Amino acid sequence: MNQSVLDVHQLNKIYGKKSEKQFHALNGVSFAMTEGEFVGVMGPSGAGKTTLLNVISTLDTATNGSVKIAGTDITTMKQGQLADFRSSQLGFIFQDFNLLENLTVYENIALPLSLQGVSVRKIKPAVESVVAKLGIESILNKYPVTISGGQKQRVAAARALVHEPALILADEPTGALDSKNARSLMETMVHLNENHTTSIMLVTHDPLSASYCERILFIQDGKLYKEIHRNGTRGEFHQDILDVLAQFASPDLG
Amino acid sequence: MLLKLSLSSMRKLAKDYMVLLFGLTISIAIFYMFETLAQNKAFLEANSLISSIIFVFHVGTFILGIITVFYIFYATSFLLSLRQKELGMYMTLGAKKHKITQLMFMETFFVGLTALIIGIVVGVGLSYGIAELLMWQLDFQGGGFQPLYPSSLVTTILFYIALFFLTSIVNAWRIGRKSVLDLLHSGQQQDQVKTSGLRTFLGVVLSVILIAVGYYAMVNIAELMEFGIILATVTIIPGTYLIFISLLPYLVKKLKQNRNLNEKGINSFTLGQLRFRMLNLMMVLGTVAMLIALGLGAMTAGTSFYHNIGIQSSMFHANDVILYEPNNSEKEMLASMEVTKQQEYRYKVTSEGVYFLKTDLESDPPEVMTFEEGSEGFSPTTPNATLSEEEYTLYGGEGMPELPGNWWTAISTELGAGTMFGNRSLFVYGASNYQEVNGEEHQVILAQVDDFTAHLTQLELLNASQKTLAEKYTGNQVEQLGGKYSNYVALKGFASGTIFMGIFLGIAFLMMMASVLMFKLLSSAGADVDRYSMLRKIGVRKTLLVKSIYRELFLLFLFPAIVGIVHVVIGMQMFSFIIIEPYTKIWIPLTLFFVIYGIYYFITVQMYKRIVLPKQV
Known part of the structure; x- marks a missing residue:
């Protein structure tokens, strides 16, 4: 249970060549996640959240430092290997869903398995089990354009989960949802996290969504600024988060 | 002010406008090329082995006209899709609707006129170049052929001005009908998949009947004569379009329903792409199939007449x-x-x-x-x-x-x-x-x-x-x-005019085919960029993406080629009463076609890859 799923060590990301004006998007970020953890990453715009997520998700490369996911150091891997790694070890949930609108819901969810060459016989039960967890059994044969935003995000979550990745990376998953759907999605994520020991890293602006996490990392100017743990109820945690955010808004008081 | 804005944004979209302009230009050039032959009655009558050649060219003009109308309407609607988001933005900033409508009309018409001027110049140039080359190759004098033929020039200009006027009105009307919000969100609209079982079935049955009737007319052209040509035209053209509207989406759907195939690797995506493309490509694929049939048919007929000279001169002489x-x-x-x-x-x-x-x-x-x-x-x-x-x-x-x-x-x-x-x-x-x-x-x-x-x-x-x-x-x-040689020379003198027409038109039609397909694939590639970047994010290797592109485009190229070639093979029967063995050496034009088509497929894949594939994977 305490196995490390993510280990980020002294991560730096510098944009711009040496001769030009350089920008330190990430400046020595280090943190770790154990298996089954639900971690939130918050911070103001431009703090480096997206860069961090891109590097961890292997879409972007770090300037230096190391990122280990389930014991594998991704900073030394080649492009092709990275693609394979993404498809087997990571699950993605994006703000704008990123579903393929030319495939049915079923096909969207089955795609990661097909890509890994899982036999057709095994795909169906895997898809059925994951859609049952997310409660979207009834829309399997529909196309994304005909379903609601909340349903789309559940489909995206199902697609992220279907191949049982080591880590789910969620980038503002509630960003395009109304409050009811956002709440429902977060509850589902907590459910997945608690009952199916899914490790989730959530990047968000929204304090309410973040309050579902167990632990929040605050980033500012490319550095880890603060880390808070949830000790009491979700309501109290929500208040804690708001307090930290208030310090961002008026740093002089902090 | 609005005009200035609109001009500057046209500059911004220069690449897309180039694609559009290129497509229109080729269409105009080809139409003109065709008309230089079709309207030059003196040349046709003096140089053809087919007695009703003038009539054949009338039918040809009709077919080309239909194809052109389809194509121009499609191409100018691409302009609409390019511009509507920006025009919507002007409206949020306070531009009046009638101004926007006016602007759209002017823009469409302006692009059309530009294309017309370039197209005529290119058309005259191509007519001249190809005619010279062929006459030299065939050792054919071609007296009376004029690359700059005034009557064809006038026809082409009038036809296209009318067509552009019409499409400008349609574009203006379509933009006038939409609300500001529709315009602003036009980029997010997604294709709807509609396939009703009964309609598909009826479409398939109807297309098969139409094509069967057309084939019957072509095979029995000796008895049906000019009526046969008309019958074949009015059955095969709608039949061909119907095949692409009903049969192909149905086939792809069936292919997708095979789970063993569909759920293997990236197949589900490739087939999904294909299915969606089928729906907005069916008209274009139908047009491409018709153009392949016409172009390859004209070329095959030309070369067939050529080989016929050899056969016919051997008919009466055993010794050489x-x-x-x-x-x-x-x-x-x-x-x-x-x-x-x-x-x-x-x-x-x-x-x-x-x-x-x-x-x-x-x-x-x-x-x-x-x-x-x-x-x-x-x-x-x-x-x-x-x-x-x-x-x-x-x-x-x-x-x-x-x-x-x-x-x-x-x-x-x-x-x-x-x-x-x-x-x-x-x-x-x-x-x-x-x-x-x-x-x-x-x-x-x-x-x-x-x-x-x-x-x-x-x-x-x-x-x-x-x-x-x-x-x-x-x-x-x-x-x-x-003796045989003299006989050969005499026959060649009779046939070279017909051969010239066949090959000249063959080149023209195949060029138009290439421009139609390339225009369509490249103008819709922008919408695919997101899909490929998403696949990259969930961890699809670049090699796999490339493979998917090759397969998808291969199938898109394959279907019209098959339909077109079948049309040609059956259509050659029309010449069996005038050519002794119409199928002699048919492999020569076919091979030539496959080589050109193959090269063209490869180029399209490369251009498409450049547009849709994420820069770094």
Whole structure:
């Protein structure tokens, strides 16, 4: 249970060549996640959240430092290997869903398995089990354009989960949802996290969504600024988060 | 102000406008090229083997017109999709609706006019270049052909101005109908998939019936004549479009329903792409299939006429070379060819007559072409009658019997004696009578070569020197000698105009096909960028993405090619009453087509890859 799923060590990301004006998007970020953890990453715009997520998700490369996911150091891997790694070890949930609108819901969810060459016989039960967890059994044969935003995000979550990745990376998953759907999605994520020991890293602006996490990392100017743990109820945690955010808004008081 | 804004944004979208302009330009150029032939009645009538050629070109203009209308409407709607988001933004900033409508009208019309000017110039240039090249290749004078033909110019300009005026109105009307929000969110609209079972079924049945009727009309063109051409036109065109509207989406759907196939690797995405593309490509694919059919058909007909010359000239002559009184240089030239059979005969010439030695003819009889009942046509045989008399004449008289059976053909056609010796009478004498003839003895060589058309240069030289000999005997200018080569030259003179038209139009149609398909694929590639970047994010290797692109485009190229080629193969039946073997060497235009089409497929894949694939994977 305490196995490390993510280990980020002294991560730096510098944009711009040496001769030009350089920008330190990430400046020595280090943190770790154990298996089954639900971690939130918050911070103001431009703090480096997206860069961090891109590097961890292997879409972007770090300037230096190391990122280990389930014991594998991704900073030394080649492009092709990275693609394979993404498809087997990571699950993605994006703000704008990123579903393929030319495939049915079923096909969207089955795609990661097909890509890994899982036999057709095994795909169906895997898809059925994951859609049952997310409660979207009834829309399997529909196309994304005909379903609601909340349903789309559940489909995206199902697609992220279907191949049982080591880590789910969620980038503002509630960003395009109304409050009811956002709440429902977060509850589902907590459910997945608690009952199916899914490790989730959530990047968000929204304090309410973040309050579902167990632990929040605050980033500012490319550095880890603060880390808070949830000790009491979700309501109290929500208040804690708001307090930290208030310090961002008026740093002089902090 | 609005005009200025709109001009600056046109500059911004320069790449897309180039694609659009290119597509329109090619269409105009091809239309003009076609009309230079179609309206030049004098040229057509003077140079065609097909009696109703003017009518055929009328039908051709009609078909091309329909295709062009479809294509132009499609191409200008691309302009609408490019611009609507920005025009919507102008409206949120306070531009009035009628201004926007006006702007859209002006823009469409302006782009159309620009394309028209460039297209006419390109069209004249292409007509000139291709005509020159073909005439040189075919050794065809092509008197009367004018690359800059005023009446065609006027037709093209009027037709396109009317068409652009119409499409401008449609574009303006369509943009006027939409609300500001619709315009602003136009980029996010997604395709809807609609396939109702019954409609698909009816469509498939109807398309099969239509095409079957059209094929029937083409196969039986000899009886149906002009009505057959009209019938084939009005059935095959809608039938072809219907195939792409109903049958193909159905096939892809069936393919997708095969789970073993669909859920393997990236297949589900490839097929999903294909299915969605099918829906907005069906008109374009139908058009491409028609253009392939027309272009490849015209080219195949052209080359078929060309090969027909060889076949037809072999029909009446078993021997390829006749050499009277061969001198050394003629003998050397003969030896330089691959001679498969060579025979020699002696004869004597006096001022009144020519006397062939019977024993030579009997011991090694020349082959003649005979028509055999029940066989395919003419085939070479040796004369069957025996020459029992001592003396024969070719035309009878002088108390001598006429040459029996196909011995007559042997002397007049195979030996070409009639044209060589002018007014002299022709005789075949037995040995003793031959001895008594007081004249110079000479020799004539008959030869067959392995491949007649491979030795045309030598044959031409031999023909020229034999002509000099004939002029010595006849004392007159000799227009044409007997024998296979002269026959070949004469037939070629008749056919080269038709061949020229076939190949000229073939090139034009295939060029238009290329521009239509390329325009469509590239203009819709922008929408695919997101899909590929998403696949990259969930961890699809670049090699797999590339494979998917190759497969998807391959299938898109394959379907219209199949339909087009089937049309051509059946359509060649139309020429069976005028061409002896319409399918001879059909592999030449087909191979040529596949090579060009293949190269074109490869280029499109590369361009498409450049647009849709994420930069770093």
